[in-house]
Amino acid sequence: MSDSHELSRRDFIKVTTGIVGGLIGAIIGLPSVYYLIAPALREGGKEAWIPIGKFEDMQIGVPYPFSFTRVQVNGWERTASSFGGYAVRKSDDPNDLFILNSRCTHLACTVNWSAEAEAFLCPCHDAKFSIAGEVLDGPPPRALDVYEEHRVTEEGIIEIFFKES
Amino acid sequence: MWKNIYLWLDERIGFNDLNKNLLDRPEPKTTWWNTLGSASLFLFVLQGLTGIFLTVYYTPSPDHAYDSVQYIMEGVAFGWLIRGIHHWGATLMVILVFIHMLRVFYTASFKYPRELTWLIGIGLFLTTLGMGFTGYLLPWNQKAFWATTVGTQIAGTAPYIGEFILKALRGGPDLSALTLQRFFSAHIWMIPAALAGLIGVHLFLIIKHGESHFPTKDD
Numbered sequence: 001m002s003d004s005h006e007l008s009r010r011d012f013i014k015v016t017t018g019i020v021g022g023l024i025g026a027i028i029g030l031p032s033v034y035y036l037i038a039p040a041l042r043e044g045g046k047e048a049w050i051p052i053g054k055f056e057d058m059q060i061g062v063p064y065p066f067s068f069t070r071v072q073v074n075g076w077e078r079t080a081s082s083f084g085g086y087a088v089r090k091s092d093d094p095n096d097l098f099i100l101n102s103r104c105t106h107l108a109c110t111v112n113w114s115a116e117a118e119a120f121l122c123p124c125h126d127a128k129f130s131i132a133g134e135v136l137d138g139p140p141p142r143a144l145d146v147y148e149e150h151r152v153t154e155e156g157i158i159e160i161f162f163k164e165s
Numbered sequence: 166m167w168k169n170i171y172l173w174l175d176e177r178i179g180f181n182d183l184n185k186n187l188l189d190r191p192e193p194k195t196t197w198w199n200t201l202g203s204a205s206l207f208l209f210v211l212q213g214l215t216g217i218f219l220t221v222y223y224t225p226s227p228d229h230a231y232d233s234v235q236y237i238m239e240g241v242a243f244g245w246l247i248r249g250i251h252h253w254g255a256t257l258m259v260i261l262v263f264i265h266m267l268r269v270f271y272t273a274s275f276k277y278p279r280e281l282t283w284l285i286g287i288g289l290f291l292t293t294l295g296m297g298f299t300g301y302l303l304p305w306n307q308k309a310f311w312a313t314t315v316g317t318q319i320a321g322t323a324p325y326i327g328e329f330i331l332k333a334l335r336g337g338p339d340l341s342a343l344t345l346q347r348f349f350s351a352h353i354w355m356i357p358a359a360l361a362g363l364i365g366v367h368l369f370l371i372i373k374h375g376e377s378h379f380p381t382k383d384d
């Protein structure tokens with residue numbers, strides 16, 4: 001009885017309330033956080049070969065524009081996202097070309113080829129890229145991204161390898 | 166340093182007074198029946214929190230309401246838990262608020278000087294029912310649709326102003342997108358705001374008057 005560590009009735013209630021409250025809070029609180037961030041933890045990353053155009057249609061030294069859409073299920077809806085770029089052919093060799101992603105490396109607007117300026121221009125913040133994708137002017141931190149892998153089919157169609165984020 | 170922060174805050178807020186007036190109030194001899202009000206308050210907070218979380222995914226549109234609820238139940242991590250708590254908490258809250266009301270009635274706790282606390286309590290009971298009524302439609306399934314059809318039709322049987330009430334509730338003569346939208350608005354903004362305000366006054370009056378004694382045989 002005369003234990004000096006003895007809890008008073010009040011302190012017992014306080015401690016019990018604290019523990020039970022903490023437990024309830026944790027049991028509901030932690031799943032709630034997970035519930036909120038769940039979409040950010042979903043794995044995407046579907047891969048595909050996308051045809052972008054016939055090799056013979058592409059002129060040497062003139063960026064060849066292409067675009068395609070990918071459909072992804074987000075929540076209870078299918079969302080179509082547009083992607084695009086420019087294939088720039090350098091010689092008669094079907095493998096001697098590079099394929100630029102038209103997504104601006106600054107803040108993801110879409111750049112357009114301007115024959116007048118002989119550059120890719122971004123409408124959002126006046127970025128300017130050379131035909132090779134290098135930054136000529138404006139705020140972008142790096143050159144335009146390149147679709148690294150491409151192949152030529154038997155029918156002479158260029159396909160790029162695309163991986164969803 | 167923590168002690169200094171505590172002292173700085175204490176000087177301006179007065180934790181001692183708060184504690185004495187809010188948590189350390191003198192109480193008459195109490196039973197578990199006296200905890201129903203606090204339990205209702207707890208459920209209100211719980212419903213508020215889970216409700217806020219549900220709005221992250223729920224869409225109040227006839228095209229998407231049903232699918233978004235299905236997505237919460239099956240597609241989102243712990244969505245079933247959040248919605249489950251909200252669903253069962255709603256049922257429990259109506260029951261608890263009602264038993265709380267019965268307790269106050271049977272122990273005659275509504276008498277002077279607590280009449281106003283009682284009247285506001287009636288308002289709290291009605292707004293709680295309103296939350297139940299409006300929330301029931303939101304999943305937009307068959308049960309929700311027909312329950313609201315019937316519920317609003319009943320309101321429509323009032324003499325003279327019945328048709329007006331029915332149209333005002335539904336946002337037109339039919340159950341439509343407007344109905345879902347206004348029930349949603351009522352469910353997450355209007356009624357909770359009224360409920361929170363009434364709870365504030367209710368609590369203030371309880372703290373002002375203290376808990377009532379249960380009547381003895383002599384009373």
